[in-house]
Amino acid sequence: MTVNVLDGSGNTVTSSTASVTMQVAGPAGFTPYNNSVNAAAGVASFDLSGLALTVAGNYTIAASSPGLTSAQGNFAVSPAAAFGLSLATETLTVVSGASGTVNLTISPTGGFTGDIALSCSNLPAYASCSFNPASVHADGSNGSLSSVLTVSTKADLIGSKGHGKLPLIFACWSGTGLLGLFLLPAVKGSGKSRWLMVIGAMMLLGLLIGFLGCGGDSPTTQAQQTPPGNYSVTVSVTSGGTTHSSVLNLTVN
Numbered sequence: 001m002t003v004n005v006l007d008g009s010g011n012t013v014t015s016s017t018a019s020v021t022m023q024v025a026g027p028a029g030f031t032p033y034n035n036s037v038n039a040a041a042g043v044a045s046f047d048l049s050g051l052a053l054t055v056a057g058n059y060t061i062a063a064s065s066p067g068l069t070s071a072q073g074n075f076a077v078s079p080a081a082a083f084g085l086s087l088a089t090e091t092l093t094v095v096s097g098a099s100g101t102v103n104l105t106i107s108p109t110g111g112f113t114g115d116i117a118l119s120c121s122n123l124p125a126y127a128s129c130s131f132n133p134a135s136v137h138a139d140g141s142n143g144s145l146s147s148v149l150t151v152s153t154k155a156d157l158i159g160s161k162g163h164g165k166l167p168l169i170f171a172c173w174s175g176t177g178l179l180g181l182f183l184l185p186a187v188k189g190s191g192k193s194r195w196l197m198v199i200g201a202m203m204l205l206g207l208l209i210g211f212l213g214c215g216g217d218s219p220t221t222q223a224q225q226t227p228p229g230n231y232s233v234t235v236s237v238t239s240g241g242t243t244h245s246s247v248l249n250l251t252v253n
Contacts, residue, residue, distance in 0.1 A: 003044045003063040003071070006162060020044035026077075027057030034146055039065075053077050053088045056110075081110035083138060085237045085244050093251040097155025098225045104131075107146040108138040116239045118147055123233055124252060126154035128226040128228045139238075149235060153226035153252055228252050 005016040016039050024033035033051055045062075053059070056079035057146050064070040088103035106116055116136050120129040129151050136145040229252055236245040 001038075001046045001048050003046070005039050005042045005068065005201065012044045018044075018065045018068065020063055022046050022060045022061070022063050023086075024048075024051065024059060026053070026059040027055050029055040030057070030059070042176060044204050056080075062143075064220070073161070077157040079110040081108075081112040082246065083108045083112050083116060083237065083239065085235070085246050086244050087186065087235065091249045092151060093208040094151065094153055095253050096153050096228060099150055102149045102151075102235075104135055104147045104149055104235070106138075106147070108140075108142050108145070111140045111142065112138050112142040114138055114239045116145070116237050119236050119238065120151075120248075121148065121234045121236070122231065123151070124153075124229065124231045124250070125222050126156075127252075128152050129233070147211075149248075151233065151248075151250060152226050155226065156224045182221065226252050 001022070003022065004012045005018055005020070007013050016041050019036050020039055021034070021036040022044075022110050024039070026032070030053070033048070037046060037201060053120060056077050058074065058076050060072065060074050062070060062072040084107045086105045086107065088105070091100055092100045094100040114137070116138060118131040118134060118136075123129060129149060132148045132150070134147075138145065231250040231252070233248040233250045234245050235248050236243050
């Protein structure tokens with residue numbers, strides 16, 4: 001940036017080598033700029049390439065030189081278009097098998113526009129999360145957006161039944177009955193026909209026992225329960241390639 005030393009008519013004083021000071025002041029968080037250089041042919045040059053205007057707000061830039069009228073200007077830096085996430089509470093406690101909710105606030109800034117999707121990760125086993133709504137739309141007005149997170153847990157027993165004792169006992173007794181039907185003529189018969197019936201009955205009974213069995217199968221169960229403990233669940237908002245996250249401390253009792 002250059003500052004010209006002017007005379008009363010607004011012309012550059014090419015013979016001037018006056019010391020010129022430039023100052024830049026801004027909002028809180030900005031590091032003020034203050035530097036002095038000597039003019040060459042009435043022109044003072046300042047290198048502002050290292051000046052970082054990263055804080056949104058109003059700024060003032062001023063140039064002064066002893067014995068000369070100062071010059072001053074104002075400008076503003078707008079915040080970058082962005083969005084953030086905040087949780088109404090950072091802790092949630094639920095009983096295994098129950099669910100809990102947390103209110104979320106999504107805050108667009110800098111006139112951000114676009115759809116913002118919500119998600120969560122690092123959940124414990126047999127737990128899930130849902131959002132209502134699952135996405136929000138920023139319209140550029142910087143108005144706050146809301147969603148409700150629900151974390152659900154499980155405490156279920158999944159059972160699988162065997163044949164059970166009664167059907168099997170019935171099968172065995174049925175086999176015994178069939179055996180009796182074969183043996184009854186064998187008792188009354190004689191000779192070769194008797195032995196053929198006995199052998200046939202024994203083979204039938206062996207097949208029934210081998211296929212069904214005469215014991216009882218016990219039902220089996222499998223637990224699908226969210227384990228008690230403390231977990232750090234990551235809650236995220238994403239739009240385009242930008243993601244912001246917060247941690248929800250989940251306790252399962």
